[in-house]
Amino acid sequence: MEIQSIKESRFNALAAYARIPDVKIISKEVGWYQTDDLLIVACMIFDYTDGEYAGNIMVRDDAERYRNVIISEFFSDIEFAKEALFIRIEECHADIDNIRLEYLGEFNSTIPVDFFTPLNGTQDRLDPIFDELINNPMHLSAKNIIEPMMRWHEDADGNFIEQFQTTGFKQRIWELYLFAMLIENDVILEPEVAIPDFICHGFYGRFCVEATTVNPTVTRGVAESIPVPSSPAELEDIQRNYYPIKFGSALFSKLRKQYWLKEVCVGKPLILAITDCISPESGKISKNSLAYYLYGYIHDWQHDENGQLQILPRRIDEHRWGDKVIPSGFFNLENSEHISAVIFSNDASLGKFNRMGLMNGFAPEGTQMRRIGTQYNLDPNATEPLPFYLNVNDESYQEYWTEGLDVYHNPNALIPLSPSVFENAAHHFLLPDGNVRSEFPTFQPQGSITRISLAE
Structure with a gap:
């Protein structure tokens, strides 16, 4: 030993x-x-x-x-x-x-939960990403780190496993990501109740987190087709209307549940945590759409005669896609003052779990990973992101669960959230003139892909 x-x-x-x-x-x-x-x-x-x-x-x-x-x-x-x-x-x-x-x-009277062996009733309807996780050796790093992490779930029964393997896989992975991110931020989880998802106790007091996801609309068993832009103008329309409506549906549903009235939430900051599960690629496209919907502003830009970047906020009243219309400005809705912040990440993915698995000794020997993506450009006059290429195997490589997290603070919150709760996240604050003040960490990825190779 x-x-x-x-x-x-x-x-x-x-x-x-x-x-x-x-x-x-x-x-x-x-x-x-x-x-x-x-x-x-x-x-x-x-x-x-x-x-x-x-x-x-x-x-x-x-x-x-x-x-x-x-x-x-x-x-x-x-x-x-x-x-x-x-x-x-x-x-x-x-x-x-x-x-x-x-x-x-x-x-010592319980049996270990097998999260990964398909149940008799799930074999023909496995979530495609779950199927990749258990059958593609490229994802062994993710599988090996997910298995011990999932032991935290107190309600891991047959129904939970069925959902994890089929219709609820993306939601369970989002919750697992949030669990890891909260722990990384020195949060103690209090397993007192099932709703909301996380009752948290940290150095900056207690707060509550309720998780939700944006999902494709399914009609008669068929998932909606995601709009594919064929021009920059169509992409802009999709980002300013289609995705805000999707975020709005998920967040408004949570708002109607009035979690702030629950005894465990009274007097505590309440956070809604959301991610885009429509497709593996959509989260990178929809990221800006969430800010449009939350704050009710679109920000155009131009450079002045001195080359300085000028941000031009423009108020928007609604988002319209086909026959669907919703009001813009989630933080202006009735009762939204009870929501302290909305947090978002587009990196609660197998790529993230694979990289964290490699970094922490859960990868098969000889596994190699390269990470390619774009990051926010901290130059105040920049309008385009910076590319990056990283070797995950490099001894100097560092990554955190919090990396890539965006925190959108509610300007009307009755109980504001301290930015110190998620110290290494990006924080966004709406100003009275419609501009958004953003505080970024040194490295804030917009999106990335992970290329994996295994030892022969």
Whole structure:
């Protein structure tokens, strides 16, 4: 048995759900470890109150969820604490059956959930992306990181698996992405209720997140055809009308549910989290459409005689596509003041999970990945994005779950959301004159594709 030091993000993928609530409020994690057979994972914590270090040891129950079992001795010296932690890990590993029996008795009566083997009733109607995930070896990195991460889901029953494999796959992946992103932002999840999706407790207080997706309209079992532009003018029409109506349908449905009246949401910022699941490519096209709909403005531009970029906000009252018409400006709708912000990412995809899997030791040996895309140009006079080409295997490559997240703040919110909650996201604020002030991190991708090659 070998004890290995691992990245925090790998520990998060394996056991983030096992953290004790509020632990990050009174302490911080400073090291993460696993045994080479994954029977045990552990983290070293620094207690703010006493100024001492100790190790938290976790072992897997019958459902393969990690559970907290032992805290090692506290020391003011981190090296002494690490030595004591490793000794305790070795002792636990040598007596793992008795440890599991002693500490995990109440959890040792469940069977591990198999998320990936198609059920008898789903084999003929698998979601195409789910089918790719389980059958295409190019996606082994994603599959290998998704499996332990999904252990957090407390309601993983037959209905959940059926939805995950068929009609609800994209929604479940979106929720899984949000789970990983929230954990990365030092959020503790409080599993008190099923609705809304996430009750969160972080350094900046408690808040709630309800997830939704934009989906193709299905009529008599046939999904709608997505409009394909044949000219720049048609693309502009699609972005300014078709996609805002799609976002509007999903967000207005959530608004009508009045989550702010639920006891767990009262007095807390309420966030709607949305992504585009219409097609694998549509999220890159529809991204700007969400801002049009939320704020009710379109922003034209021109350069003045000095070459300085001038943004010209233009108020829009409605979005019209065929016989469908909706009012623009979600944040101006009745009751929308209860929504603190809307967050969006177009990167809750297999590409993202593949890259994160490679970075965190879940990829088959010899896997190579290259990432190609465009990023926001931080030049204040730029009107075009910058291309990028990245080697995911490079030791200097870094990526975070939060990368690519956009936070659209509601200017009329009764309970505003602190931008510090999602520190490394892009934040957008509507100004009184109709302009939008955007605060971008150093690297904010607009969209990308991931090219994968496996060892021969």
